[in-house]
Amino acid sequence: MTSSLVRGRPRHATAHIRVRVAHALVGAVAGAGWLALPVLAAQEPATASPPRAAPAAPQDDESSAVDLILPVAVLGAAGVVAAYSYIRRGRRASGAASSLPAAPTPAGSDRRARAALVEADDSVRASEEELPFAAALLDERTLAPFRHAVHTARTELSAAFALWHRYEEGEPRDPGDRGQTLAGVVGRCAEAGRVLDARAGELDRLRRPEVGPALDVAEGAFRRLTARAAGARATVPELRERYGPAVGARAAGCAEEAMDRLVFATARLNEARRAADSGEKGRTVRQLRAAEGSVAQAGILVAGVDRTARRLGEAAALVSAALTGAEAVLAGARATGTPVPSGADDTLAAVRTELTAGPYDPLDALRRITRALVRLPGARSGVLDTAADLVARAAVGEAEDFVAVHRGAVGADPRSLLAAAVRTLAAPHPVEAAVLARRALELAERDVRAHGLPESDSLGTTGAVLGGVLLGEEPDGGPPVSFGGPETRGRFRTG
Structure with missing residues (x-):
């Protein structure tokens, strides 16, 4: 259940405002009635004695009192409306202010930039790793847009790392400029991810209509690499003997x-x-x-x-x-x-x-x-x-x-x-x-x-x-990482 504090004002504060507004309205009406009572009493007809001629001066006083009723009432009502409007504006301003997101702290911006760099770097690396398998099934002209996407993403990522390196070395020194630098890091990383995300679905459509050929390619690469790995293991004792432990x-x-x-x-x-x-x-x-x-x-x-x-x-x-x-x-x-x-x-x-x-x-x-x-x-x-x-x-x-x-x-x-x-x-x-x-x-x-x-x-x-081959989100290690940015690289989830 959402706390009333999240909406910007406690409930008991709202109740107090309503009570004060009601009191103000009642007070205004009572004041206007009190001003009107003498006039109303003077205008009531006499029931016990016949009417008599009144002196001229009292008639002028009664006319003045009658003339005052409407202005006083209008002023009182206007004051009540103004007070109520002021309170309402205060409530709206308070609610709007409380609904605004808190300004990011330097430490929060730092963590966000770090996470963006890691995520973008992982996306570029995973996309680069998949391209050789795609190249075994697609001609170079078809593959060119995907190579270009990886190159563009790598360029954006390199610029983000350059900004971050300057930031880590203390440049710029102004706190506002440093905040802008971190925003630039996050923005560059987001663009790198966007470029890769935009091509991920298209690569799937080209690679996945028939999985048999892709499976044959992967099995062939596996067999060749197994032979090379055996050779690498045989090289280790030679390196140890020649160059030390x-x-x-x-x-x-x-x-x-x-x-x-x-x-x-x-x-x-x-x-x-x-x-x-x-x-x-x-x-x-x-x-x-x-x-x-x-x-x-x-x-x-x-x-x-x-x-x-x-x-x-x-x-x-x-x-x-x-x-x-x-x-x-x-x-x-x-x-x-x-x-x-x-x-x-x-x-x-x-x-x-x-x-x-x-x-x-x-x-x-x-x-x-x-x-x-x-x-x-x-x-x-x-x-x-x-x-x-x-x-x-x-x-x-x-x-x-x-x-x-x-x-x-x-x-x-x-x-x-x-x-x-x-x-x-x-x-x-x-x-x-x-x-x-x-x-x-x-x-x-x-x-x-x-x-x-x-x-x-x-x-x-x-x-x-x-190694980042799997995202580690599920009991069997999670979905495999594939070509794409943060929005698409983990798309091969179960279900």
Whole structure:
């Protein structure tokens, strides 16, 4: 039951107003009657004695009294009406004011912007993941509007992240301008979602008339990826032996998560095939879309292992040349009297020691070399520039993969830093981009730990929820995420 306070005024206050208005009306009528009594009494005819001629002066007084009755009555009534109207206006103004929504607080606007960024980023990522499966069934001309929608949404999202990054750094400083910045973040995210929502139904109409071909495509992608995942698992011991336990542990984690997603995809593909054989089109589509999302994430994880192995090999081939180039830069700085960063010599000496001490991470070695010399003239030339670019791309790629396959738990801050790293790398400022990407990865890993790692289950459902393949709204993990914005991406719900 709705409280009377929500409507703007307590009931007892309304009753008091009515009583006061009634009292005012009665008082006005009584006052007018009291003024009229003497005149009315003087005009009553005598019943006991015959009429006598009255003096002239009393007749003038009686006429004056009669003339006063109407003005006094009118004034009294006008006063009552004015008082009543004033009270009514006060009531209406009070009710209107209470019905207005409360102005958002800075903390509320901040939370809203964060949620909008996460939701828009999830929508763009899920839409990008579905396009390869659609491309296997549709020609490029038919698919072009959907690629354009994803590109437009990505552009709006990038602008929103840029606004948010400035806001996080304290710009602008004026509270009003900061509120406008947050409104701009939410508006950009809403536009990204709107663009994707507008195309979601059309993609369904093109993809879903016959689910059989789409199911064949997903099963083919699953089989190819299963073979690649086996190769990635075989790569892990080699990486551990060559580059040390830390590198091996990261690669092993990616390979294990890839297998978890493939287990989930196996179960959902089997369910989709059974549903298709039974003629249950809605259930087939739901299970198929879940399998597609899981296959896409397994592909990201397997590709991450392969890409890491390749970049580690490239980095190992560069370390010695980078050390020589760094020492030359330091010597040139000393020759010209340029201040040398503190600790630069120690960093280079430590890396040289690692080269002969056993397995080491060559990407980490290059990162330390390039970061130690970033402010010196010559640090952005030759082999050092190549090394900085390789390190930055590896760091951005690792952070990107982690966010993509754990988006069910990753918040706005690591996503914003990752977007900033991408912009900084394009500037190009590779050393700074690598720093931002590493920080983004640290925050994303923190968010996943705070969320809680999923308990292992035989069907891989908890991993799919953590990865954002499922929305987690129902006992079986919820609807699969599909192409679209916030209004449509979870449309394959049961019922």
